[in-house]
Amino acid sequence: MENVASKGRVAQEQRGLSRKQRNLLWGLLFTSPAIIGFFLWQFGPIMAAIGISLTEWKIVGTPEWIGLANYQKIFTTDPLFLKSVSVTLIYTALSVPASIAFAFFLAVLLDQKVRLLPVFRTIFYLPSIVPFIASSYLWLWLFNPDFGALNAIIRPLGLPESKWIFASDSVLPSLALMSLWGVGGTMLIFLAGLQGVPKQLYEAVEVDGGNVWHKMRHVTIPIMTPVIFFNFVLTTINTLQTFTQPFVMTQGGPNNASLFYVLYLYRKAFRQSDMGYASALSIILLLIIGVLTYIIFRTSSLWVFYEGERD
Amino acid sequence: MTIQRQTIFRTALAYFGLIMLSIIFLIPLYWLVRSSLMDDSTIFTFPPQWIPNPVAWENYDFALSRYPLFQYLGNTLTILIPALVGTIVSATLVAYGFARISWPGRDLVFGLLLSTLMLPYVVTLIPTFFMWSRLGFVDTYVPLIVPSWFGGGMFNIFLLRQFFRTIPQDYDEAATLDGANHFQILWHLIVPMSRPAIITIAIFSFLHHWNDFLGPLIYISDPEKQTLALGLSNFQGYYSAEWGHLMAASTLMILPIIVLFFVAQKYFIKGIALGGLKG
Numbered sequence: 001m002e003n004v005a006s007k008g009r010v011a012q013e014q015r016g017l018s019r020k021q022r023n024l025l026w027g028l029l030f031t032s033p034a035i036i037g038f039f040l041w042q043f044g045p046i047m048a049a050i051g052i053s054l055t056e057w058k059i060v061g062t063p064e065w066i067g068l069a070n071y072q073k074i075f076t077t078d079p080l081f082l083k084s085v086s087v088t089l090i091y092t093a094l095s096v097p098a099s100i101a102f103a104f105f106l107a108v109l110l111d112q113k114v115r116l117l118p119v120f121r122t123i124f125y126l127p128s129i130v131p132f133i134a135s136s137y138l139w140l141w142l143f144n145p146d147f148g149a150l151n152a153i154i155r156p157l158g159l160p161e162s163k164w165i166f167a168s169d170s171v172l173p174s175l176a177l178m179s180l181w182g183v184g185g186t187m188l189i190f191l192a193g194l195q196g197v198p199k200q201l202y203e204a205v206e207v208d209g210g211n212v213w214h215k216m217r218h219v220t221i222p223i224m225t226p227v228i229f230f231n232f233v234l235t236t237i238n239t240l241q242t243f244t245q246p247f248v249m250t251q252g253g254p255n256n257a258s259l260f261y262v263l264y265l266y267r268k269a270f271r272q273s274d275m276g277y278a279s280a281l282s283i284i285l286l287l288i289i290g291v292l293t294y295i296i297f298r299t300s301s302l303w304v305f306y307e308g309e310r311d
Numbered sequence: 312m313t314i315q316r317q318t319i320f321r322t323a324l325a326y327f328g329l330i331m332l333s334i335i336f337l338i339p340l341y342w343l344v345r346s347s348l349m350d351d352s353t354i355f356t357f358p359p360q361w362i363p364n365p366v367a368w369e370n371y372d373f374a375l376s377r378y379p380l381f382q383y384l385g386n387t388l389t390i391l392i393p394a395l396v397g398t399i400v401s402a403t404l405v406a407y408g409f410a411r412i413s414w415p416g417r418d419l420v421f422g423l424l425l426s427t428l429m430l431p432y433v434v435t436l437i438p439t440f441f442m443w444s445r446l447g448f449v450d451t452y453v454p455l456i457v458p459s460w461f462g463g464g465m466f467n468i469f470l471l472r473q474f475f476r477t478i479p480q481d482y483d484e485a486a487t488l489d490g491a492n493h494f495q496i497l498w499h500l501i502v503p504m505s506r507p508a509i510i511t512i513a514i515f516s517f518l519h520h521w522n523d524f525l526g527p528l529i530y531i532s533d534p535e536k537q538t539l540a541l542g543l544s545n546f547q548g549y550y551s552a553e554w555g556h557l558m559a560a561s562t563l564m565i566l567p568i569i570v571l572f573f574v575a576q577k578y579f580i581k582g583i584a585l586g587g588l589k590g
Binding site: 020023024026027028029030031033034035036037038040041042044045046048049052059106109110112113114118120121122123124125126127129130131132133134135137138139141142146147148149152153155181188211212233237240241243244248262265266269270275278279282283285286289290293 | 317321322325326328329332333336337338339340342343346354355356357358359361401404405407408409412413414415416417420423424427429430431432433434435436437438439441442458460461462465468493518521522524525529540543544546554557558561564565568569572573576579580
C-alpha cells in the first residue's frame with residue numbers, strides 16, 4: 001500500500017511540481033471565488049469607503065477632497081450622530097442581554113426531556129425566520145395603541161396601557177420586546193450545546209447532594225460559556241446594525257427616539273446623497289464594532305471556560 | 312422518593328412554562344391571520360375582537376388583485392434562483408478548498424475571510440453601490456445575484472467546511488490512487504456524502520434572498536421590478552385602512568417559508584446547531 005502510494009507520488013512529481021506546490025495551486029483554485037470575492041466585496045469597498053469618507057461628494061459631480069472634515073463635523077457639530085449612537089447603544093444594552101438570557105431559558109426548558117419537543121421547538125423557532133419586513137409590519141400593528149393585540153391583552157388585566165413604539169420613552173423597550181420574539185435561532189444553538197453537556201457531571205452534583213440550581217450554577221453555565229460567548233458576540237454585532245425595524249415601523253421617531261445608527265447612515269447616503277459624510281459614518285461604525293468586539297474578546301478570558309483548559 | 316417527586320414537579324413546571332410561552336409566541340402570528348380575515352368595519356372596533364366575525368376573505372382578493380403579488384413573486388424568484396445556484400456551487404468549491412486540500416497559508420486565509428463575518432454591511436454598501444451604478448447595473452438584478460457566485464457568504468462556506476472535515480481523509484487518498492482529481496473527488500465522493508449540509512446552506516440562502524429588504528430597496532427603483540419584500544412596503548399605512556390588506560399580503564409572504572420549514576425541518580435544526588457549535 002505504502003509502496004503504491006509513493007510510486008504514485010513519484011510519478012506526479014515527475015510532472016514538474018512538488019506535491020506542496022500542486023496543493024497550493026489546487027487550494028487557491030478552489031478557494032479563488034471567495035478570495036476574489038473578498039477583494040471585490042470586502043477589502044476593496046472598505047478601502048474605497050475610507051477614501052470616500054475623506055471627500056465631499058453628493059453622488060452627482062466629482063468627489064472633492066476635504067481631508068478629515070467629515071469626521072470633524074460628525075464629532076463636533078452633529079447632534080444626530082450622538083443621538084443615533086446613544087439610541088443604538090441603549091437598544092443593544094436592552095435587547096442583547098435580554099435575548100441571550102431568554103434564548104438560554106427557552107433552551108433549558110426544552111432540554112427537560114419533554115414530549116412534543118419538536119412541536120415546542122418549532123413554535124419558538126418559526127418567528128425567527130419570518131422576514132423582517134413582514135414581522136415589522138406585524139408588530140407595528142400589534143403595538144397599535146387602540147386596535148393592537150398588546151393593549152388588548154393588557155387592558156382586561158387592569159395594567160396601564162402603553163403607547164409602545166409611539167412614545168419616545170417606550171419605543172426602545174418596545175423594540176427590544178419585539179426582538180425577544182425572534183430569538184429562535186439563538187435558542188437552537190443553545191439547545192444543541194446543552195445536549196452536549198456530559199451527563200456524568202450532573203450525576204456528580206447529585207451524588208454531592210446538589211439541587212437543580214447547583215447543577216445550573218456549577219455545571220450547565222460553566223460548560224455553556226463558550227456557546228454563550230459565541231451567541232453574545234454575534235447578537236451584539238447584528239443588533240448594532242439594526243435597520244429594517246426602525247425604517248419600517250418608526251422612521252426613527254418619535255422625535256428621533258429610535259434614530260438607529262444605520263438608519264441615520266442610510267438617510268445620509270440614499271436620501272440626502274451625502275456619500276462622503278455617510279462613508280465617514282460607516283467607518284466610525286466599523287471602529288465602534290471593532291472596539292466592542294475587542295473588549296468582548298479581551299474580557300472573555302475572565303468568564304469563558306474552554307474544555308481544553310480544564311486539565 | 313423525594314428525588315422522584317422533585318423530578319415530577321420539575322417536569323410539570325417545564326410543561327407549564329412551555330405551554331404558556333408557546334401561547335405567547337403564537338399570539339403575534341394568530342393576530343396576523345386574524346387581522347387578515349377582517350374587513351374595515353370589524354378590524355377597527357374598540358375594544359378589538361379576538362375572533363373575526365364574520366370571516367372576510369376580501370383582503371386576500373384585494374391584495375392579489377390590486378397589488379401585482381405574482382409579479383413580485385416572479386421577480387423574487389428571478390433573483391433567488393440564480394443566487395441560490397451560485398451560492399451552492401461556489402460555496403461547495405471554496406469549502407472543499409479549505410477543508411480537503413492542505414496548502415500553505417490555508418488557515419490564515421480562512422481566518423481572514425471568516426473575520427469578515429464581523430464586518431458591518433453598511434461599510435461596503437456605498438462603494439459597492441457606486442461601483443454598480445458606474446457599471447450601469449442599478450435597477451437591474453445583477454448586483455443582487457452576482458455576489459452570491461463568489462463563495463455565497465462566509466457563513467455558508469464555514470458551515471460546509473465544518474461538515475466536509477468530518478469525512479475521513481482516507482477516502483480521498485484511495486480515490487487519488489485510483490487516479491481521481493480534486494473535481495472528481497468533490498463530485499463523486501464529498502458532495503454525495505454532504506447532502507444534509509448542502510441542503511442546509513440552500514435553505515439559508517433561500518431565506519436570505521426571500522427576506523432581503525435592504526438590497527432591493529437600494530438597487531431597485533422601477534416598480535415593475537420590485538420583489539415581494541420591497542413590494543410589501545407599498546401597503547404602508549399607519550392609522551389608515553390598509554391594515555387588513557397588509558396583514559393578508561404578509562401572511563402570503565410568510566406562508567411559503569412556513570411550508571419550507573416543515574418540509575426541511577431536520578436540516579434547519581441540524582444546520583443551526585452545526586453553525587453555532589464548532590466555532
